[in-house]
Amino acid sequence: MDKSYMDSVQNALVHTYNPAPVILEYGKGAYLYDTEGKAYLDFAAGYAVNSLGYGNKEWNEALKSQIDKLAHTSNLYYHTRTKEAAEALKRVSGMDRIFFCNSGGEAVEGALKASRKYAYTKKSGRFEWIAMEESFHGRGFGSVSVTGHKAYQEPFEPLVPGVKFAKLNDLDSVKALVTDRTCAIIVEPVQGEGGINVATEEFMKGIRKICDENVILMICDEVQCGMGRTGSFFAWQEYGVRPDIMTMAKAIGSGFPVGAFAMTEKVAEYSLAPGDHGTTYGGGPLACAAVAKTVEIFEEKHIPEHVKEIGAYLKKQLEELAKKHDCILACKGKGLMQGIQLSISPAEVTKKALEKGLLLISAGSDVIRFVPPLIITEKEVDELIRILDEILE
Structure with a gap:
């Protein structure tokens, strides 16, 4: 490591x-x-971003080709990649507007x-949200306000008002918070930062039922668990429900910074x-080229199907490892979003892993999460x- 370089940064x-x-090169x-040529097996993927791994020639060429044509226009104008990217995400998400x-x-x-705009347009007087404990939705004032971790919130209070927190997989805790002021319920089908906590089918269907019966919108946050990571293009698709609004980012661009939210036609008409709402850079030519090519490769290479297969193998191997090491308290997750809950410090494990050429990240206070590129094979799992x-010996 070049310490002088690190210090200057x-x-x-x-x-x-x-x-x-x-210092990665x-x-x-x-x-x-x-920079010294040492290899690191990556089971972090830039926080579940680099879905196609590194050096994918098709993806690289798509961006190289686009940057020679057009890098930015603003959303006052369409460009040739707009329709391609939007229709790709509509196709794999089953949503109507992007x-x-x-x-x-x-x-x-x-x-x-x-x-909130939907509730305003409908003149319903609704403005509150129900979110989940242990959730993570971002660091903006709205997104941190619906994040169920006090540590992320306290330095920035007072936050956006009108947020209540229920427990994941506890429908009664949700029902107890529903009032005639509730406009939406936001949930991650798999909580990433909160510790790889998987929502049950009963819970997800229950949330959908509560929303339908009370004129409430269901928001699924698929920023981390979406785009193939659990074995379907989006995790909610495995539960037999459809949200009214869905968020996505990370893997949809496979390394290029891009996010999106999608909604049904019903929400789009009244919101x-x-x-x-606006953005200067969102949906630019480079971002849309990255999204369109990522979806194309996912479909051609059957990436979600591969994730189901290799995810099952990873889960089995982690469970076998847990039998050997008492410090592993539990294995949890779906697809290639897995975690092990530890009785020892995750920080120590990630530090030792780095020394041995393995990149890991933690989740919550006691979980190591495994969110590798979706192209990994049994060899990398082994x-x-x-x-x-x-490390755990």
Whole structure:
């Protein structure tokens, strides 16, 4: 590690991150390489972003080709990639309308505004949201207000009013909070930052029923668990429900910064109108090229189906590892969004993993999460298990 380089970067940036002591230079497949040529097996994927791994030639060429044509226009004008990207996301999500933005946090902000505007247009007098404990939706004022972690909220209070918190997989706790002021219920089908907590089918269908019976909108936050990560294009598709509004980001661009929120025709008709919401860079030519090519590759290579297969293998191997190590208290997750709950410090595990050439990230206070590129094979899973086995001895 070049310590002088690290120090100069730290001195130039606002200190809001604690980066690992490594300087990365390039990637290939499921591996990243530092400036000294050391390889790191990546089971973090840039926080579940790099769905196609590194160095995918088709994706790279799509962006190289686009940057030679057009990089930015603003949303006052359509460009040739707009329709291609929007229709691709509509096709795989089953939603009706798409709004492009730059990140997951922005997507959540837009979804919250759309739900309140829907209530305003309907003259219902509704303005409150129900969110889930242990949830994470972003760091904007709206998105952090519906995030169920006090640690993220307290330094920035007072937050956006009108938010109540229920317990994931506890329908009674949701029902107890519903009033004639509730405009929407927001839920992650799989909580990522909160500790890889998976919503049950009964819970998701119950939320849909509550919303239908009380004229409430259902918002699914699929920023982390969406775009193939659980074995379907979007996690809610496995539950037999359809949200009114959905957020997405991370993997939809496979490394390019892009987010979006989608809605049904019903919501679109009665919510956002010109001037209600906007973005300078959202839906730009480069972002749309990244989205369109990502979806195309996912469909051609049957990425969600691959995730189901390799995700099942990863889950089985983690469960076998848990039998050998008492410090593993539980295995949980879906597809290639898995986690192990530990009785020891996740920070120590991630530190030792880095030394052995494995990139990991934690979730919650006691979980290691595994969100690798969706292209990984059994070989990479076996390497992961081998390194974890050595670390946990």
